[in-house]
Amino acid sequence: MIRFVSRRMLLVVGLAVAFLTGSAFAQQPADPLPSWNDSAAKTSITDFVARVTTEGSADFVPSAERIAAFDNDGTLWAEQPVYFQLAFAFDRVKALGEEHPEWKTQQPFKAILENDKAALAATGEKGLHEIMAVTHAGMSTEAFSRAVTGWIATARHPHFNRPYVSLVYQPMLELLAYLRANGFKTFIVSGGGIEFMRPWVEQVYGIPPEQVVGSSGATKFELDPDGRPMLMKEARIEFIDDGPGKPADINRFIGRRPILAFGNSDGDLAMLQWTAAGRGARFLGLVHHTDAVREYAYDRQSRIGKLDKALDAATARGWTVVDMKADWRMIFPSDGTSAAGR
């Protein structure tokens, strides 16, 4: 039986965001970041926000220029044991399997249908490309959006047995809302697919689709037989929004240099360097996954979310490194209990 909680879950998270953005701040609560322990990481954030928002301060930045860029996987939500978009792709292969009896004997699909991780890994990059082609292309953008929305509403993380969308980081939801309440415009700049994120990020993070930057595939404009225009998703990748692709995409999509950037891996280093190189006050942050009990612990040697050069750069340059275990009082919304039960 599929446990179906996510419409409600989306609503719960959405209301939490709305609450943080709206009424709570109107009343000037003592602490806009209640899930952050009172450590140096938290102070570095609140100090920065105070400096850039205080008129007359040497570091004051007008609201229109308060651009904040956040990586998604591993920074705003979890990314283990596989990027959630890949979990979506695997589930989609299974869902489409009925229409494709030939997949029972054909790799990489056979491996997915049989949950055979070793065989799947053996198909390598070529296998991955074929999986992405059948799950992310050959349909209209609208059909893809519906597939994502359906998956987000029903799929559950194998380890936490919670909807993926409930594996967002509560402290980062608070940070996003806190920044917006202080006149920042919050953007996602993710290696994940832009069309995989857009159907749900507005409700979950309060970030509208036009502020989502990510990897993207080509689309083709067509008129269907009734003359109705369609955008068909093609298998051709247009950009990989990772590593040096992140500053290039920030330039392409936003056209303004962020004053705050947050990531968690070496794939975010170029974005942090690009952000840091602007004139005036800057905030650079990294989420360091140090909590094997409540989430995961990984860094320099990790296959997913490798944090090595960026950690060295952060240390050398005094960027904020968030120690998940020490700095976060709570990891996920309604931590440790059923997401739907809040």
Add this chain to the structure above:
Amino acid sequence: MIRFVSRRMLLVVGLAVAFLTGSAFAQQPADPLPSWNDSAAKTSITDFVARVTTEGSADFVPSAERIAAFDNDGTLWAEQPVYFQLAFAFDRVKALGEEHPEWKTQQPFKAILENDKAALAATGEKGLHEIMAVTHAGMSTEAFSRAVTGWIATARHPHFNRPYVSLVYQPMLELLAYLRANGFKTFIVSGGGIEFMRPWVEQVYGIPPEQVVGSSGATKFELDPDGRPMLMKEARIEFIDDGPGKPADINRFIGRRPILAFGNSDGDLAMLQWTAAGRGARFLGLVHHTDAVREYAYDRQSRIGKLDKALDAATARGWTVVDMKADWRMIFPSDGTSAAGR
């Protein structure tokens, strides 16, 4: 002698926009579109805005979904006798000529340096590509932005002898401000280069850089010898935001279907079709250049801004066709007088 007016001009236009956006609307003036004659075109706009902004109306659209997409060349500012970006490129070749003595004998540069239109035309698409490569690539994004800003501040249109930035359409400035005052988010979706527009559109149109969609070239992230990150502009074009590229770019950059789109040529037809195909109330508009005295008159046979199939579609589908001569009381800000003299 170069007449240097544009910083002041930018300010004048900017103040006009601010005035329209802010104080004027706070006092509920009788007419938010004073440069529009009281004809069907104007009524079609105000009727549409009333319908989508009236809560409880069947056509009500929440503010977050009030996306308005505007073509730029020929829709928000003039585009004759050549696209202004091309005028910039020609001027840039002349400015760079001193460093390139070899251009004196080398096409297409020789033709530009000698103002030889026939020889320039003879170099065709290959010539154009070379011109764009030397004027739009091989420098950092910052250096390019400075070049555009300098040109905008000094260059003058050959026919009107006014700064290019003063050849924006006053009725469209009013429309942009009117839409924003009614909760719309205004975007440019232009075949012009995104990095050519971003340095000046915020002051002139009130549209921030992150709401500018356009054609774009590739950039490459590099660290300079001092370890300072740079984005270097390459000669490779990434997208042409024209024709079917417009809905693809709307999907890529905005991720939401506009409810209002305005263009002036066949290059805008796919954008209008895509916008029209959404569910709910839609506004589709075309600027028809019918005023040979105050601006230009051109449509079906024009080399630049050809309006043929889109005009037929507009007629067949009841879209709003703005007859510049009949519908616009005024074309440019401070029409007929020196822009700087306002």
